[in-house]
Amino acid sequence: MDFQLQKPRITPINDHVWLLNDAYNCACYVVAGADKAMVIDTMIGFVDVRRAAEALTGKPLICVNTHGHSDHIGGNWAFDTALMHPADLPLVDEFLDDPEVQAVLGENKLSFPGFRPVADSEIFDLGGLELQAFHFPGHTAGEIVLLDRADRILFTGDGIIGHLWMQLPESLPLSAQIDSLRRIRPLRGEYDVILHGHCTEPETAGLYDAMLDAILDLQAGNTVNDEDYPWHDRVSRAHPYGDCWKIVYNP
Numbered sequence: 108m109d110f111q112l113q114k115p116r117i118t119p120i121n122d123h124v125w126l127l128n129d130a131y132n133c134a135c136y137v138v139a140g141a142d143k144a145m146v147i148d149t150m151i152g153f154v155d156v157r158r159a160a161e162a163l164t165g166k167p168l169i170c171v172n173t174h175g176h177s178d179h180i181g182g183n184w185a186f187d188t189a190l191m192h193p194a195d196l197p198l199v200d201e202f203l204d205d206p207e208v209q210a211v212l213g214e215n216k217l218s219f220p221g222f223r224p225v226a227d228s229e230i231f232d233l234g235g236l237e238l239q240a241f242h243f244p245g246h247t248a249g250e251i252v253l254l255d256r257a258d259r260i261l262f263t264g265d266g267i268i269g270h271l272w273m274q275l276p277e278s279l280p281l282s283a284q285i286d287s288l289r290r291i292r293p294l295r296g297e298y299d300v301i302l303h304g305h306c307t308e309p310e311t312a313g314l315y316d317a318m319l320d321a322i323l324d325l326q327a328g329n330t331v332n333d334e335d336y337p338w339h340d341r342v343s344r345a346h347p348y349g350d351c352w353k354i355v356y357n358p
């Protein structure tokens with residue numbers, strides 16, 4: 108694997124929130140308060156996210172991962188500490204145990220940070236701007252979403268996303284995703300925009316409503332429109348809904 112640093116594509120969401128994309132359409136967000144800035148996810152690993160976020164904000168940074176998948180934690184090497192829900196630590200171990208990853212990190216003198224656990228309902232005060240984390244198990248056991256009430260944005264990683272992957276070995280049953288969606292239903296009036304882990308532009312909050320309807324429909328066995336969904340060397344099923352969205356699952 109060649110390791111070559113890339114410049115991110117940067118899209119301002121407002122005057123203190125930015126979307127960064129790498130060449131693989133993985134997303135990272137930088138949210139600046141008066142005192143500190145939060146980096147939410149770090150993409151696949153070829154962008155120096157710390158440098159990019161410092162250039163945008165000039166503030167001390169907190170790096171928070173929405174979950175433990177490699178296309179979200181890949182750029183954590185730029186930080187001394189990163190936060191994540193502890194239920195996803197086994198995914199980090201799996202990633203770092205990969206000999207190819209070890210070789211790239213070793214050759215480039217990069218190392219991964221220590222991880223501090225994110226607690227459910229934890230509030231991060233960035234100075235005049237707070238983000239609150241909510242545990243959201245489903246896509247993975249340690250997925251979190253983060254609510255920025257002042258900006259009316261919900262950051263959702265891969266937990267609320269157009270293509271929801273629930274077919275992975277580490278994904279929980281569909282019922283867990285339903286429980287997570289229901290648990291955050293009281294927040295529904297507090298955001299207008301969803302920024303997920305593979306956005307190239309903001310998604311509307313209506314994705315939440317459409318996903319909840321669709322996954323309840325799927326759980327009820329209404330699968331007549333479902334289709335095969337090949338990925339890597341396997342074939343799962345996809346439940347289409349809404350605006351070209353899908354829930355991918357194993358029957």
Ligand SMILES: [Zn+2]
Pocket residue numbers: 174176246265
């Ligand atoms: Zn993921």
